[in-house]
Every structure is written in C-alpha cells, then in structure tokens.
Amino acid sequence: MRIHFTVEDLARLRMVASLGPVAESVFALDLFGRTGGAFFNVWRRHVRDRLGEGVRNVEQLIRERRASAELLEMAGRSPDRAAPRSPAEEWTSRRVTATMLGFCQVAVLPYWSRVRGHLESEREVYGRIAITNGVECLLETLHPRLCWNPPVLEIPDAEDRDVHLNGRGLLLSPSLFLQGRNHLFLDRENETGLPALVVSAPCTSAVMSDLMETPAPDDEALGALVGHTRAAALQALTESCTTGGLSERLGISLAGASKHATVLRKAGLITTARNRNTALHTLTSLGMALLHGEPFTAPQPQRN
Known part of the structure; x- marks a missing residue:
C-alpha cells in the first residue's frame, strides 16, 4: 500500500x-x-x-x-x-x-x-x-x-x-x-x-x-465503552421510560435523548416499543449485562 x-x-x-x-x-x-x-x-x-x-x-x-x-x-x-x-x-x-x-x-x-x-x-x-x-x-x-x-x-x-x-x-x-x-x-x-x-x-x-497480568476494576469502563452520556442513559433505563422521560432523567434535550436511544438500540443494548407517538425504551439482556459488569452470551439463531 x-x-x-x-x-x-x-x-x-x-x-x-x-x-x-x-x-x-x-x-x-x-x-x-x-x-x-x-x-x-x-x-x-x-x-x-x-x-x-x-x-x-x-x-x-x-x-x-x-x-x-x-x-x-x-x-x-x-x-x-x-x-x-x-x-x-x-x-x-x-x-x-x-x-x-x-x-x-x-x-x-x-x-x-x-x-x-x-x-x-x-x-x-x-x-x-x-x-x-x-x-x-x-x-x-x-x-x-x-x-x-x-x-x-x-x-x-x-x-x-x-x-x-x-x-x-x-x-x-x-x-x-x-x-x-x-x-x-x-x-x-x-x-x-x-x-x-x-x-x-x-x-x-x-x-x-x-x-x-492482573485485571483491575475500572469505574470508567462502561463510559469508555459506550460514552459517558450513553452510560448514564443505560443507568437511567434500569426502569423503562419514554424518550421524554429519558430526556428529563438525563437533563438533555428531547432530540439528544432520541439520538442516544437510537445508538443504544442499534448496538442491541435497548429495545424500543412504539405506540402511536410514544416510544418506550427498555434494556436488553446485553444492556443489563454491560451495566452490571456480567459476562454475556450472544443470542443464537432460532431454528424451525
């Protein structure tokens, strides 16, 4: 090259x-x-x-x-x-x-x-x-x-x-x-x-x-992985909430909350259920595992 x-x-x-x-x-x-x-x-x-x-x-x-x-x-x-x-x-x-x-x-x-x-x-x-x-x-x-x-x-x-x-x-x-x-x-x-x-x-x-040689605990690990605001969003979503609720919990704009939720959803860390104009965000098992520092096993495809 x-x-x-x-x-x-x-x-x-x-x-x-x-x-x-x-x-x-x-x-x-x-x-x-x-x-x-x-x-x-x-x-x-x-x-x-x-x-x-x-x-x-x-x-x-x-x-x-x-x-x-x-x-x-x-x-x-x-x-x-x-x-x-x-x-x-x-x-x-x-x-x-x-x-x-x-x-x-x-x-x-x-x-x-x-x-x-x-x-x-x-x-x-x-x-x-x-x-x-x-x-x-x-x-x-x-x-x-x-x-x-x-x-x-x-x-x-x-x-x-x-x-x-x-x-x-x-x-x-x-x-x-x-x-x-x-x-x-x-x-x-x-x-x-x-x-x-x-x-x-x-x-x-x-x-x-x-x-x-020896793994060390790192309080900033989750922030390093997904970014500090998105790490805070994961923390906030331990209880499911709407985009507006996430905006209020994080103290950021509605557009900012929507953007962070989109990134977390694409990464498989949250799921979003929509009902008319409302979007309810919930942590996935991967999101929970990362939040609590637990090992995670990736999903396997369903077989008929």
Whole structure:
C-alpha cells in the first residue's frame, strides 16, 4: 500500500492515543485466536475464564475470519454502509456486535486504564518527535515496517493499492493489541471522518506483564465503552421510560435523548416499543449485562 501525501495532508496530520476500547477489542480478537507471545498467555487465560460459555461465540467469530475493518464497521468505529441490510444481515450484525461488546467487556475493559495510559505515553513520544524534528521525521520513525519515501508512506505488507489523501489529512493511532499485524488502514474513521492508520505500539514483555497480568476494576469502563452520556442513559433505563422521560432523567434535550436511544438500540443494548407517538425504551439482556459488569452470551439463531 502506498499512501500519498500533499502539503495539506502533512499539515492536517493528527494523532490520538487510541480509537477506543471497542476498536482495541477488534484487534484483541485476532490476538486471542492466535498462539505466541508468552506474555499474552496469562491474558488469554483470564479472558477465557471470564467469558465462560460465551467463549463459543467468540471462537465462532474468530473462525469466520471477518476483516478488522468489517468488525469495526459493525461495532461503530467506521461508517455504516449506505445500503440497507436484509433481515439476515441485520441479525448477523447484531450477533457480531453483541459478541464484540461482550468480548470487550472481559478482554479489554478490565485493563483499559493501564492500556490507555500506556498508549497516551506512546502518543506523547510521537508528539515530541514531531515537535522536535518535524512531521516527516515522525513518519520516518512511525513503525519499523513502514517506509517514508516523500511524499509517499509505503506499507510493504499491505494490499497493493494507492491511497491519495487529497488534502483530507490522516489520523494516526497506536494500538496495544495490534501485535503481529503491524498496521490497519481505514478509508474513513467514524468519529473524525478522516482516513486512519493504526500502528502497533512497541511493547516489551516486561511492560505487557505489568499491563495485563492482573485485571483491575475500572469505574470508567462502561463510559469508555459506550460514552459517558450513553452510560448514564443505560443507568437511567434500569426502569423503562419514554424518550421524554429519558430526556428529563438525563437533563438533555428531547432530540439528544432520541439520538442516544437510537445508538443504544442499534448496538442491541435497548429495545424500543412504539405506540402511536410514544416510544418506550427498555434494556436488553446485553444492556443489563454491560451495566452490571456480567459476562454475556450472544443470542443464537432460532431454528424451525
């Protein structure tokens, strides 16, 4: 892959510490399904134990060998496809999303505070390089497997194609769980709308042991997963209410409450029953599980 920069793209280069715990879970899913990296074995064992019966759904998802970009789309970290889904596609999307959120709950969120702290440190290192030596030096040292040949960033182990940024800029992000895969390119990241390049952060066995050996409680875990306002919405919906009731409980506008309810419904965390002009929102079993920090088993298709 060859990513072509213009002067405008270099000026609009941005870096975040992470695309978030859901994106890290997509990368971690691949890592969970592979062997190797002895310092990940303890993590794999903890995750398998905490998944319980849900490990079968995770293993099925691994066997399906879905591309990371597709999983990110289903989990909301890249834009939804424009074409409407068939009922079968919609069911599959909900199953995959439920499995990914359940996996995120036990594979990433218990470690998220330390993982994010590590990734923020990596971003600071990259930032100092850019400030001290310029953006081109940053691109030269971004990852050992990437080659900066101005004005093109070459990625030898990616698909053979040319990506022209055409002044849109590029979002860079390090990842802890993208070990062994080096990079992931997204044509458009959902929250920023920018093309995005995720690169695996350098990490020693000593650092990994410190980050991953013992899961830690994280009071901000649910907020990190769905956003703080939507986490509050889940809390508010422990007792079913209408959109207007949700608006009052959260102290936000009716339009804002409706928007958050739509996102939570698409993620399978709530259901909505409509009666004329009234919509009643209720937590699903997945929403309850995430709210209370319990393992969740994704639904299986009904058989005739």
